[in-house]
Amino acid sequence: MDQSLKMESIILPGNELYDKKRKVWNATIDKHPGVIVVCESEEDVVKAVRYAKEKGLSVTPRGGGHHVGGFGTCDEGMVIDLSGMRKVTVNEEQLVAVVEGGATLGDIDEETQKFGLATPTGTVSKTGVAGLALSGGLGYLRGKYGLTCDNLVGANLVTADGQLLYVNEEQHPDLYWAIRGGGGNFGIVTNFEFKLYPIGPEVLAVDVMYDYQDAKQIILKAQEYVNQAPDEVSFNVTVTALPPAPFLPEFLHNRKVVMVGGMYAGDPQMGVNVVKPLQELATPIVDKTGVLPYVALQKNLDAMVPDHVAVHGTSLYFTEVTEEAVDVLLAKLDNAPMPTYLAQLWALSGQMNRISPEATAFSNRDSSFVLLLDFMYMGAGPEVCQQWVDSVYDGLLPLSNKGTSYLNGIGANEVAAMNTLGKNYGKLAKIKAKYDPENMFRHNHNVRPQD
Known part of the structure; x- marks a missing residue:
């Protein structure tokens, strides 16, 4: 060595x-x-x-x-x-955060919020920013400020031949384009530079729980809402069966519910009436919508995603969530081998969809929802669980947006990756051939080098 x-x-x-x-x-x-x-x-x-x-x-x-x-x-x-390389430095004058490649979303939020600033990241604080940013980055600021990758203004990257390059719009613009959505195919990012925006320290958080029997109505009404949603509102609809956990009141133990969570990225008082329709999609069981610290909102889902859990996951984008798609999804959930799934439909609108599909490697800019399905197997057996997840994917595939998936939410799947990267795949393959001709960085949604 x-x-x-x-x-x-x-x-x-x-x-x-x-x-x-x-x-x-x-x-x-x-x-x-x-x-x-x-x-x-x-x-x-x-x-x-x-x-x-x-x-x-x-x-x-x-x-x-x-x-x-x-x-x-x-x-x-x-x-x-790189998990020990987690430093975050805020440049208040330039409104830029310099973030080491091993930092988590929680690391970023903790430091940037000291200045009343934030950059779009994801929704689970223990997630590493590198994987998130390189393949997109969906979070509660997506409508107002776009994806994590849309806010990457520069990066230090180690290429396959051991060169350390600084990439931005002017320097190595081909690499800069590729790492905003093309995944970890092109090198190891040791430092990210992200745009910052005034957010928090307190925000209006949407947090409503409905009964599962109203799931179809809720999802279809959510589609109506997203069609005219202001940029300030981003939200997720989650269908799950609650565990008999001590932190939950007893009447919710083992209950199938639909949760609507999100935020208003603006003056909380201005947002109260704007988010009200999300509190009235059906009759709520619990409604905790209100003002809370941004850092608290960013950790809200952590308990739903425990450490080192056995998971099979998949994802699909939808131009529109139709009644047929809802029926297929709910029928699959009703026949899950165990009720240990997290089926999330993330509403997509605003700034993230205004960017040209060719402007960055992240090309999916015309969907209104993305499904993220995680199935935790606890006794049912891995083969049974994988078969069920695959059946959900296969059942919804014909109704999806050209077979595209959120690449941060699906395991290695060459067809899904090629569908998702679409017309950008050929350009990415040429950039891959230039910087990693031997495909050293291939344990990912791999783009094969191609001249």
Whole structure:
């Protein structure tokens, strides 16, 4: 191993830390990398990539390790672990946050909110920003300010030949275009620069729970709402069966419900009447809509996504959620092998859909909803669970927006990735051939190098 790397940063099979470090959030993933290199600095990442190139090893970067497909680990190759590189620096004058490649969404929110600022990220605080941003980044600011990748203004990136490049609109613009939606195919980002906006410290959060029997009505009314939703409102509709958890009142234990959660990105008082229709989609069981700290809202879903849980997941975009699509989805949920699913429909509107499909590698700009389905198996058996998730995907595929998926919410699926990247795939394949001709970075939604 490269002697310029600290020996304590190199973890080989048999090391007492190996099993801990190879684990990712999704417990269905059980991969055994040949070596794990724990990086503390940009220089460490450069050295690790150069060593991998010299030895002909494939490489996967690991930030938060939160992707449902387990893209933060691999078999036989090298995992470059950035999870200790989590510094966030706010430039108040330029309204930019400089974020290290291993930072989580919680790290970003905690630091930027000290200045009453935020950048669009996701909705689970333990998610790593790198994977999120490189393949999109859907969160509660998507309507007002777009996706995480839309707000990336510059980045430091280590390419497959061990070069450290700064990319933005002027410098290596092809790479800058590719990393905004093309995933981790083009190198390891050690530093992100994100635009910041005045948000918080308190915001109006939508938090309503309805009975499952009203699910169809709620989803169809939500579609009507999103058709005319102002940019300030972004929301998600979640269908799930609540666990018998001690933090829930007893009358909600094991109950199937529909939850509507989101926020108003503006003056909370101005938003009260704007979000009211989301509180009246049916008769609420519980309505906790109100003003709370932005950092609290950003952690609201954390309890629904526990650490190291066994999950099968899938995703599909919809131009419109029709009555037929709702019927198919609810029939599938009614016949789930276990009630341990999280079926989320995220409303898509506003700024994120005004950007040209060719402006960044993220090309899906004409959907009104995206389905994110996570199924946690607890005793039903992995094969049964995977078959059911696949049946939901297959049943809804003909009704979807050209077979496209949110790539942060679906495991490795070459057809789905090609459908999703669409006309941009060919351009991405050429950029891949230029910067990673040997496909070193392939443990992802892989774009194959093509001249």
